[in-house]
Amino acid sequence: MPKMEDIAKRAGVALSTVSHTLSGKRPVSEKVRQRVYQAIKDLEYQPNTLARALATKRTQIIALLYPTSTQQLSSAQTDFLTSIAKAATQWGYALLLWTSLNEDTEILKMTQQGFIDGIILMEIALDDPRITLLKERKYPFAMIGHSKENEGISFVDLDFPYAVHTSIDYLVKLGHQHIALINHPSALFEKGIGYVVRTREAFYKEIHHYGLEGVDCFCDANAQSGYEMTKMLLAKYPSITAFLVLNEWTNGGVLRALAESGLKVPDDVSLVAITSSHLAEMTAPTLTAVEFPFTEMGRLGAEMLIRRLEGQEEKPMQILLQPALTVRSSTGPCKR
Amino acid sequence: MPKMEDIAKRAGVALSTVSHTLSGKRPVSEKVRQRVYQAIKDLEYQPNTLARALATKRTQIIALLYPTSTQQLSSAQTDFLTSIAKAATQWGYALLLWTSLNEDTEILKMTQQGFIDGIILMEIALDDPRITLLKERKYPFAMIGHSKENEGISFVDLDFPYAVHTSIDYLVKLGHQHIALINHPSALFEKGIGYVVRTREAFYKEIHHYGLEGVDCFCDANAQSGYEMTKMLLAKYPSITAFLVLNEWTNGGVLRALAESGLKVPDDVSLVAITSSHLAEMTAPTLTAVEFPFTEMGRLGAEMLIRRLEGQEEKPMQILLQPALTVRSSTGPCKR
DNA sequence: GTGAAAGCGCTAACAA
DNA sequence: TTGTTAGCGCTTTCAC
Numbered sequence: 001m002p003k004m005e006d007i008a009k010r011a012g013v014a015l016s017t018v019s020h021t022l023s024g025k026r027p028v029s030e031k032v033r034q035r036v037y038q039a040i041k042d043l044e045y046q047p048n049t050l051a052r053a054l055a056t057k058r059t060q061i062i063a064l065l066y067p068t069s070t071q072q073l074s075s076a077q078t079d080f081l082t083s084i085a086k087a088a089t090q091w092g093y094a095l096l097l098w099t100s101l102n103e104d105t106e107i108l109k110m111t112q113q114g115f116i117d118g119i120i121l122m123e124i125a126l127d128d129p130r131i132t133l134l135k136e137r138k139y140p141f142a143m144i145g146h147s148k149e150n151e152g153i154s155f156v157d158l159d160f161p162y163a164v165h166t167s168i169d170y171l172v173k174l175g176h177q178h179i180a181l182i183n184h185p186s187a188l189f190e191k192g193i194g195y196v197v198r199t200r201e202a203f204y205k206e207i208h209h210y211g212l213e214g215v216d217c218f219c220d221a222n223a224q225s226g227y228e229m230t231k232m233l234l235a236k237y238p239s240i241t242a243f244l245v246l247n248e249w250t251n252g253g254v255l256r257a258l259a260e261s262g263l264k265v266p267d268d269v270s271l272v273a274i275t276s277s278h279l280a281e282m283t284a285p286t287l288t289a290v291e292f293p294f295t296e297m298g299r300l301g302a303e304m305l306i307r308r309l310e311g312q313e314e315k316p317m318q319i320l321l322q323p324a325l326t327v328r329s330s331t332g333p334c335k336r
Numbered sequence: 337m338p339k340m341e342d343i344a345k346r347a348g349v350a351l352s353t354v355s356h357t358l359s360g361k362r363p364v365s366e367k368v369r370q371r372v373y374q375a376i377k378d379l380e381y382q383p384n385t386l387a388r389a390l391a392t393k394r395t396q397i398i399a400l401l402y403p404t405s406t407q408q409l410s411s412a413q414t415d416f417l418t419s420i421a422k423a424a425t426q427w428g429y430a431l432l433l434w435t436s437l438n439e440d441t442e443i444l445k446m447t448q449q450g451f452i453d454g455i456i457l458m459e460i461a462l463d464d465p466r467i468t469l470l471k472e473r474k475y476p477f478a479m480i481g482h483s484k485e486n487e488g489i490s491f492v493d494l495d496f497p498y499a500v501h502t503s504i505d506y507l508v509k510l511g512h513q514h515i516a517l518i519n520h521p522s523a524l525f526e527k528g529i530g531y532v533v534r535t536r537e538a539f540y541k542e543i544h545h546y547g548l549e550g551v552d553c554f555c556d557a558n559a560q561s562g563y564e565m566t567k568m569l570l571a572k573y574p575s576i577t578a579f580l581v582l583n584e585w586t587n588g589g590v591l592r593a594l595a596e597s598g599l600k601v602p603d604d605v606s607l608v609a610i611t612s613s614h615l616a617e618m619t620a621p622t623l624t625a626v627e628f629p630f631t632e633m634g635r636l637g638a639e640m641l642i643r644r645l646e647g648q649e650e651k652p653m654q655i656l657l658q659p660a661l662t663v664r665s666s667t668g669p670c671k672r
Numbered sequence: 673g674t675g676a677a678a679g680c681g682c683t684a685a686c687a688a
Numbered sequence: 689t690t691g692t693t694a695g696c697g698c699t700t701t702c703a704c
Contacts, residue, residue, distance in 0.1 A: 001448060003681055003682085004681065005681080013690075014691040014692075015681095015682085015693095016683080016692075016693090017689090017690060017691075019682070019683060019684085020683090020684090020690090023683080025684085026689080029689060032689085032690080046444075046445055046448035047449070047681085048449060048450045048680090048681050048682070049450060049682095050386065050390050050395065050451055050680085050681080050682090051390055051450075051680070051681035051682040051696090052682050052683075053386055053696095054386050054681080054683095054696045054697070054698090055681080055682045055695080055696050056682085056696085057696075059386065078417075081414075081417065081433070082435075085402060085433045085434075085435045086435055089434075094433070094451075095432065095433045096397070096431065096432050096433070097417070097421045097430070097431045097432075097433055098421075098425075098430065099421045099422055099425050109382055112337060112382035113382055113384060113385040113386070114384045114385060114387075114697090115386055222617070223618055223622075249618075252619055252620065253617070255620050259620055278558065278559070279618070281558070281560070281588050281589070282585075282587060282588030282615070282618055282619060283588055283618060283620070284588065284591050284592050284595055284619070284620060286559075286592070339696095339697055339698085340697065340698065349674075349675085350674065350675040351675085351676090351677095351697095351698090352674080352675065352676075352677090352699080352700075353673090353674060353675075355698070355699060355700085356674090356699090356700090359699080361699090361700085362673080362674090362700095363673065364673070364674085365674090368674085383698075384698070385698095386696085386697080386698090387680090387697030387698040387699090388697080388699075389680095389698090390680050390681070390697080390698070390699095391679080391680050391697080391699040391700080392698085392699065393680075450681090
């Protein structure tokens with residue numbers, strides 16, 4: 001494989017001239033430029049990114065710290081992935097996927113090995129040790145999600161409390177008085193993952209605000225758990241007339257449990273989900289849902305980080321997106 | 337950030353000794369080893385992967401060439417991603433996600449930039465130009481999927497013809513005589529993506545073999561398209577009693593169209609899907625499905641490549657997985 | 673068992 | 689506008 005030296009020889013110039021022709025970091029005469037590019041073409045030269053990275057200390061690679069806690073990747077996280085990767089590519093960066101069991105320690109290695117210019121964090125806990133670690137080392141990062149204390153950190157997140165508010169408000173207007181929240185697995189709650197905790201808090205806040213009755217439960221990310229939890233809830237609280245489902249992988253199970261219990265959706269029970277439109281339209285009935293712009297979030301997360309890396313952005317950006325409620329066929333007036 | 341030289345000084349040894357202590361590539365006395373490790377600890381030294389990579393020409397990074405053709409990543413591809421990333425991590429490799437619009441040319445750059453040890457290809461076409469390119473350069477790669485000509489290439493794939501056979505066979509035994517195949521978008525068929533073409537061929541082969549009637553259609557990856565295609569099929573071929581759905585994002589739409597047409601599943605119409613269990617259990621009724629071990633495939637793909645890179649594997653491995661049919665609630669005897 | 677020194681392929685400061 | 693050269697931080701050959 002040809003190297004810069006080969007180009008220099010063939011073009012009859014110095015090594016550094018080739019380098020500068022390529023980078024444009026200093027003026028090069030038209031003649032020389034031509035000869036250099038000709039040589040590059042002739043030899044099918046490709047600069048060695050590795051060597052460049054060693055010299056510049058920039059790899060043009062960003063990493064996504066990828067949650068392993070979640071057994072099943074939700075469709076949301078998939079959309080993040082795709083859009084982050086695309087945004088990165090557009091900015092000339094590549095995306096490294098990093099899965100690690102004990103992220104807290106591994107994250108340090110990662111930052112020090114010189115391979116990664118910056119990090120995108122997901123599944124942020126209210127007290128996230130990774131944030132402290134990264135801040136201490138002054139390592140560039142951005143978050144999808146946010147913690148309790150976000151001073152000086154760029155993040156984009158969904159405004160879960162707002163989503164809950166919108167949903168409950170809508171259900172209340174339909175006349176519902178007894179609402180159940182189906183949340184993510186308890187493990188995530190115990191880890192203090194932001195959206196799990198915030199959604200739960202917001203739920204009870206709304207319940208109290210409207211003077212309603214409310215229950216919540218945690219639920220594993222599969223249809224079976226959704227089914228079981230719903231059956232359990234219905235047995236224990238027969239007066240429930242509406243469900244708010246945060247954990248999208250349970251949707252199917254919840255609907256099945258309702259059907260088996262002889263409850264028609266939306267005639268007897270209403271259901272609002274927080275999910276992607278794809279999943280909302282997969283079920284029958286289709287689900288009234290708060291639809292978060294996952295794609296936009298991923299893109300924003302990536303761009304925040306990259307802007308920062310490129311020195312374009314000094315002050316941190318903090319964005320909370322407030323998605324609208326899309327009414328489909330799973331909600332209706334409370335008839336009980 | 338400390339470098340090897342600092343360790344050497346602190347431990348009172350030569351630079352090369354530190355290197356060899358770390359790599360174990362030549363004997364080091366116990367005393368020296370101790371001193372070196374102590375110094376490493378004291379200084380919190382982390383070897384610079386970049387520098388090592390430049391010297392060894394190995395980065396311990398593999399890349400996944402990530403399909404951009406597909407608008408929506410299917411849950412299958414998500415599972416691939418997760419399991420590939422995990423397997424890579426376990427073997428000490430990191431996974432780079434590579435999205436590119438014109439893969440054919442970009443792929444070359446990638447291989448020559450020295451950043452990537454090997455590539456995993458997905459969404460393989462029967463005549464895939466990337467294969468030729470990679471082979472010419474003798475660049476290490478493995479495939480999830482397979483093309484027409486796979487001589488000397490490692491791959492893991494689902495045995496789609498087998499899956500189709502199993503499904504049709506089952507439907508035939510239930511008495512179904514008129515079956516429709518809902519395939520992926522036509523764009524993928526035109527690109528000659530293996531599973532799209534093979535599934536279609538296998539479908540008609542089985543249809544003829546059993547002397548049935550069959551129709552197929554292509555369908556975009558969303559519920560709405562599934563809905564429309566199903567309506568169209570029902571209008572045109574009222575005698576259809578069973579559907580085989582390859583494109584999993586359409587499931588919901590297909591079911592909705594059936595329900596709206598007054599057809600009960602499985603009493604009036606049966607449905608077999610090729611999908612993950614998560615999606616199969618999301619709908620009501622739950623779907624009888626051929627369930628591919630996506631996770632296993634991803635892992636196998638990664639391991640094939642890494643084994644090759646580590647020099648453990650000389651001859652290519654070629655694996656076709658034959659998944660079983662899981663019967664759920666969407667299939668029943670044909671009553672018409 | 674250990675050390676010295678020559679790369680790996682590029683960037684960028686310094687000189688001209 | 690161009691050339692020379694000293695790094696970037698590690699691996700590895702060669703000599704002791």
